[in-house]
Each structure stands twice: as C-alpha cells, then as structure tokens.
Amino acid sequence: MTALLEVNDLVKRFPIPGSGKVVQAVNDVSLTIERGETLSLVGESGSGKTTIGRCVLGLIDPTAGQIRFDGRAMGRGRSIRARDLRGRIQLVFQEPAESLDPRMQMGETLAEPLRYLGMNRADREQRVREVAEHLGLSERMLALYPTELSAGLQQRVGIGRAIVTRPELIVLDEPTSALDPTARAEIVDLLIRLQGELGTAYLLISHDLSTVRFISHRVAVLYLGTIVEEAESERLFARPLHPYSIGLLASVLLPDPELKRSSSISLEGEIPSPIDLPPGCPLAGRCPFADARCHKERPPVVSVGPRHLVGCFHHDRVAALDQTIDQFARFQEESNRLLSVGAD
C-alpha cells in the first residue's frame, strides 16, 4: 500500500531579487505520512517547517523533488485547489482570530468549504451539524461571530472548518501557539480524539515540543531546511542522537523546578542565515562535536534503529556521552503524583 503522502528529495530555494543570492529554505527533505498518522516537523524559526507545509499543499512549487499525495504527483499547477483534490487536504492556521472571517457566523464559516464541493444546502447543513457535534459546539454558538468567542473556541472552529470536508490529511501550522495553556490542552485533546474518530492524518508544524511529544506518532527535527533526525515520538524524546535534537529538547521548560535543564550538550548562538549555506553539516558552527570533516562534508542520513534516522557523523559519540532523560515522561509521572489529591 502506498503512503498517503510521500515527499522525495524536496528542495525549495527563494531567489533574493537583485542580489544574485538565494535563500536555501528546504534542502533534500524526504518524508512519508501514512493514513491516520501524525508526523510532526519541529525546529526553530527559519528551519523551513512552514515552507515544507506550503509545498505539500501545492501552494508554492518546489524547486526540485517530488510530492505524491495518494500515489499521484502534486505541484506544477496541481494544488489542493485541483478538482480531484478539493477537500482531501486541509489546513489549520496559527492565529484563529486572523484566519476566521469576522463577518461570518460560525455556522457559515463551517459550511463555506462545502460550497466548493458542489453540495446542496440540505447536505451542507447536515454536515455542519455533524461537525458541530464532533467539536462540542452548541446550536447557539453556530450563530456567533468570531469576536464573540474565546481564542480556544475560535481555534475549535478553525479545526472544524478543516474537518468538514472529511479530509485525509490536515496540515496544522502552529495550531496551539497563540493559545493559553488551558485552551491549548483542550485543542490537543480535540485533535487526538478527531484522529481516532475520523482517521485523519496530520502534518503538524510546531515548536511547542510538549504538544508534539504527546500528539505525534513520528517526529522529524529540522535544522536549516534539512531533516537532521527522525524517529518515533517516544524514541526521539527518550533517546535523541543528533546534537541539535538534544539541544532543542534541553531548552524546553516544564512547570517543575526540580526538572532542571540537564544536558551535557548546549548549543551556542543562533540559527545562521539560510542564504548561501556553507558546505558540510549545517550545525557545524554551533556543535560541540564538530571537527574538520563536519565543516567540509555533509553527513549522510543513516538508519540507527527501527524507523530512526540520524544525519550526524558523530552520533555514536553523542550516544555514548549524553545522558538525556525523557523529561516529559518524568514530568508526567511527577504531575500525576502531585495533582492526584484533593479533587472531590
């Protein structure tokens, strides 16, 4: 069986007009998503997460490489707007307040994508009712305008607008980063529940690692447009093998002063500019393991375990040295213990 989404050697460059320079936004990225699976792309700003998402949607054309959705090629004019793809790939945006039409009631917003599928009014109304039920939105809420809803409820509608066409794949671009922690937790629950009920696959783009940890089946770590490590979520968080993944995981703060940021590896400085990348490993300038070879040659991506890929010359040295522990799992145990008292 073919994967739902297959991306092979994707390259995207943006020329900077007048300068002769080129932004190397995405460099040879390959990934697959199976039906009903969640793959997360994590990385700092400028790592190419959103660009990959846009290429997958066919909203921008890749410079090189292939994207196949359900076995058929995307790109070169074939985008999510193509007749046979309409409604099968959907998108959820970061800022719910900005992505909803302020002059549309929630019910209208939910029904809008269906008009392009040629559904009649009765079928549309039926479908909107179903979706409202999935989302836990009352009849009364469907008559409200975006400004009358909290950010969490707005994002609920943003997700409802995506699932209303019963898509096979949803690209979620930072769906929780504009939300308060309590609203964020509700949206994460909703996404997990909907995936269980509808079997939708997710491509989640996020820098919120604690959300990624609990929602993803697999995680790909991006750095300067390159996937440096990819593994099943639990494995990646328990045993990251790329120095960048370790640095990224170590900078996450959990609400427990006892869980200190502990790692033998710390990344100095910031992500460099993706214009005219030097040869060699993209992390070489910031990495404590880097040697002369890292500055000259680009490390190949190698398999280091079941579905675990790493692009680092020194991953065995990293594995021997680093004592990273899955802080998220420890935090979860701790919070279970701590918060399991007192509620009536």
Added chain:
Amino acid sequence: MSGEDLILDVADLWVAFPSYRAAPVHALKGVDLQIAPGAMIGLVGESGSGKTTLARAIMGLVPPPGVVERGRVLFAGKDLRRMDAEARRHLLGREIAMVIPNPRAELNPVIPVGRQIANVVFHHLGVSRKEATGVALDMLRAVRIPDPERRLNAYPHELSGGMAQRVVIAIALACSPKLVISDDATSGLDVTVQAQVLDLLRSMVQEKGAATLFITRDVAITAHFCTRIAVIYAGQLVEMADTRAFFARPAHPYSIMLLAAFSHNPALRARWTRAAGEIADAAGEGCAFAQRCVRRQPRCLTDIPTLRAIAPGHLARCHYPVEERQ
C-alpha cells in the same frame, strides 16, 4: 519588612475601564504585591486576567479611558501615584524599566540600535554622548550580541527576533534600574533563544541587585527563573508562594488547573477542569473562580474569599484550599 526596604509595595490597587451604558469593568480588584531586592516574582495568568494592566498601573501608564480608582504604589518608599509627571518621568527608564514583547514594534525602525540604547543612557544619566555610546557597546556585549561594534550601527530590521529582543533588554538594563518589569518578553522567541535570553535576564538582574516582576502566561518558565510565584485570576491574586512551595504544594484550584493543563493527561485535567460551556460570568457575589472551580461549595457562591496565609509565606484566596498531601 518595612515599606522602606521594599523595592515595590503595591496595596489595594483597583483599575477600572468604563463601559458604555454599563457598570465599569474592573481589570484589577484590590491587588497587593510586595517585591524585595533580589526577588524575581513570576506573575502568572491567562489572557484577560489583568497581568498587563498591573504592569501598566505600576508604571502609571494605564491606557485611557482606564483609571486607577484607588490603591497605593510605593517604589522604594516613594508614592508613584502622588508624584508629579516630571518626577515620574525621571524614574521611568532610569529606576523602573519595562521589557515588552514584540521587539520590532518596540524599537524605532529608523534609528540604529546602538543609538537607541545610548539615547536612554544620555537622557537619564547625564553623561556625554561619547560615554553613552560606550555604555551602549558594553550593553550589547553584556547581552551577548555577536560582533557588537558592528551591530551598534545596525537597524532593527537587520537583526533576528532573538537579537532584537536582546537589544530591548539592553535598553531596559542600561541605566541599572532597581525594578525590571518583563511583560511576556520571551513569548515570541524560539525555545533555545528563550532559554538564553532568560538566563541573561536573570544573571543581569542578580549582578545589579535589582528585582524583577516577570509576567507570563506560561507557568513553566517561572519554575526555572523566579524566586516567588503569584497567580492572578480575574484581576485578583489568587495564590502566592515561594517557587518550590508553589510547585510542590499548589493550593488554589485554579493554580492546579493551570498546572494540570501541562500534564497531557486528560483524566487528570478533567479532574481539575469544569467543562467549557458551563462557565458563566461570576457577577459580584462570591469567589470569582467559583464558576469554573471543581471544588465549589455553596459558600463559594455567596462569600468572597480573602487572600490568607495557609502556610508561612504561602497565600491563597480560597475557602477550601488544597492543603493535604500524601
């Protein structure tokens, strides 16, 4: 501790925003907050809880038509509310500094960042232009901006978000203020840069013996950078404790709900959260959190709880705080 030794002493602060043909909305309802030298107070709350209004009220910058109805704001023993505008202007930026999010909006786009730092120093410290530029260079070094000599002449758009945020911190700390108020100053940054910027803010505050009010909606950050935590809900402080005590024995049901939101354990969260939809506006009577509280008792709907000590140094505004732990 007497009022003289505290850096900041806020007492019974009320801020109201008038509504058209309705009763005014109170963004702050009697906030008391003391900050001693060397403290980093984490003020945690969700959107709309009043945390930014508190920061602005301390600075005397409540945006009109909002008004400070009553209360006292003492800075090093001096009453900021009674001070004339001229005197306050000398204090703001010099002794009280604020770091706000969105550094690109904060910085002047047409002035090089070095001069923006130097301007503050020149204005407040009465040094020469040349000395002020020297201080600016030192500050860029202190906030660990690479290649600081060259960056003195950089415009904000030439810097990344992380670097622009460091420039804003450099401006805030350039005159060695006694109180730094950080309003969600790191929320837009990547996690790796955020950790660097927070380390920096903490070490600079500690070196200069200042105090910080660190406002955020992310309770996780406060666990690692603050000495004491204050939780604000609907314009009132609902819990306040030293960091370790707060995270080991959170007492207010709202604090526990916030912490549970990070647990990614739906059963645990459900236990501390009332389903959305059954949350109504708590109007006047009783505890402001009662409508969302899982431990609500009849008394909570009629009696307003006071902020009281449930352990030494640990305050909670709740009739039935969670006190027992295994």
